[in-house]
Amino acid sequence: MGKKLKLVLSFLIVALIMTFTSVITLASTGIDVNGQPVDLSNWKYEYLHDFYGKGSYLTLTSYTGGFTEKGEIIGSVPACIDGKPVSNMIYTFKNCKQLRIAPEIPFINSAKGLFYGCSQLVTIPDNYTNNIISDVSEMFYGCSSLKQLPNNFKLHPRITNMYAMFAGCSSLETIPFNLPENVSYIGSLFYNCSNLKYLPENFYIQSYVIKINSIFSGCSSLERLPEKFIIPDSVEYMQNAFFGCSSLASLPNDFTIPQSAKNITSAFSGCSKLTGLPNNFEIPNSVTDISWLFYKCGLKYLPDNFTIPDSVKKMERAFSMCTNLTELPNNFSIPEGIENISSAFSFCTKLSTLPDNFKIPNSVTDMSWLFYKCYKLSTLPNDFTIPNSVKNMSYSFGNCKNLTILPTNFRISSNVVDMSYAFTGCESLKTLPNDFKLPDNVEDISGVFSSCNNLTTLPTNFRISSNV
Incomplete structure (x- = not known):
């Protein structure tokens, strides 16, 4: 009787585990976006179930196949497996150092970390990210050879998460797109894009955004911001926002820190060519810490009406290394x-x-x-x-x-x-x-x-x- 009980319990445990996730390494049929068959031996994927086990989401977790001489994958990306559509491609090509040309992908919900660490990736197809409707965080993280994006590169308007999407794209010089209207997470978006020289004139941050921490950190070639660039009142966290922007020489005339801001530490640290601030620049009463705010800046002067609000409790190294002040x-x-x-x-x-x-x-x-x-x-x-x-x-x-x-x-x-x-x-x-x-x-x-x-x-x- 004891052995039977153990067998029953083992069966129940296995069944519970499979309720949440079942890893599939081989399926009978797979087709791509053009309806052509796909060799599924090159792919690993999972059926991810929701908490109640009522729905399942097919996720491509990795590509295990080889590459052509041009740096393309062998075959194509599956859009459906056993009749179920692929919903997510999460870190699918992570650290694929031989990948040079991004493959065509199906209409998916999340592409989080899709090309993470693909340091040789140089080509992105037209209209690429218009197929992704929610999460593109870390999608091109560490794609250090990616110099440019297609002129018609588009982001789906329903995208909400762009955290670190282009972080570490150290060869990227320009961006041809604006942020989608529903995006709310853009922290570290262009982190260490050291060759990014300018932004589109119509580039702006949407009013849903709360965090822009490190958004341009390490953009050492960024010389200016669009004339009408402002930080919306929704933003609360902007620490390290322009950290290390050593070529940034000025800020737009209407630029200031919004009243909603809570954390602005190191926001302009290392902006060694920034010689002055706009006349209406102010630190709001919501800020408690301005440590490292202008560390190693090129500031020669501060606006006549510049003040530190009563809310501030800490200003460690706030103006340290401002050798021109x-x-x-x-x-x-x-x-x-x-x-x-x-x-x-x-x-x-x-x-x-x-x-x-x-x-x-x-x-x-x-x-x-x-x-x-x-x-x-x-x-x-x-x-x-x-x-x-x-x-x-x-x-x-x-x-x-x-x-x-x-x-x-x-x-x-x-x-x-x-x-x-x-x-x-x-x-x-x-x-x-x-x-x-x-x-x-x-x-x-x-x-x-x-x-x-x-x-x-x-x-x-x-x-x-x-x-x-």
Whole structure:
């Protein structure tokens, strides 16, 4: 009786598994889009069932056949197998390094990763993706030899997912299409398309889109955006959107960050030729983190009305390596509530002055490396001081070679713990304010005035805490 029970249970388990998926490696009949027979020994495919087992979707999972001298597949792609239409082609030709010419495909729902890693693919037939009605994510990911698309290349209007569709197409120079009206996922769409030079003038992002993170990241040849290009109010995530667009010299006049945006970190990082921002450019009050936003940008100035909203809590390296930035707008300020401003202006080697009202708000805990290697910075505002909230100011003024004096009322918070190398390399600093002293709670002052070669005397009440 025990053996019979085990057999029954085994049968039930197998039946349940087959309810969801059954892998077929050989079927009796297969036909292509032209009604011609297909050799199914070159294909692997699955019948994928929905959760309730009421429907099945035939998916081509891989091509196992050979290739012609021209780089075409042997035979054709099956459109039907045993009378059932092929619904999906998911990663079907993944890493087929010999494939040079894309085969004709049937009308399908998903082509996710269809040619993923096909690094020798160079030719796409006309009207190709008009046969795909939903998902083209990662379809041409890593097709590094693909230089151009057909002029009549079309995307079906019902496509919703274009995530990383052309990511890694490093030879692609232009695109002849606009985005379909129902698309909502376009993150990393042109990621590392390093030869993409321009977009169609009518290219725009649809109002359904929520994420455009890394959409043009690594497009190092992209010189400009269409004149009417804007980011719609639906977009919430645009981190790394233009990361590494080192040829992008300007933004459209009406370009700004939408009020819906939540994450814009590193959005323009590495835009080394971007020298200015549109006059109406603003950061919305929905943003909490602007870290790395303009890192390594070519910015020479910021718009007169440029402000950082009160919602921002972190701006680590926000303007770091902006080596052409000479000054900040007169009304520029760091808002109350911000906590991390580490390296915010580090390596801004031409920044010579700060606005008169510039101050560190009493919410900042980390201001380490804040002005590191701001070589031209010669003075600080009269009311500049270190508030009680600050704990870390290591390297904050390191290598400010032209800083000659600190404000008379300059004080360091008693809560500062780390002052290591805070003024290292300030070789023009000659004196410290009379009331200057190290905070009682400081624990690390290693190298605090190292290489301050012109600093010859210390204030009378200068002393080192017993915590050090």
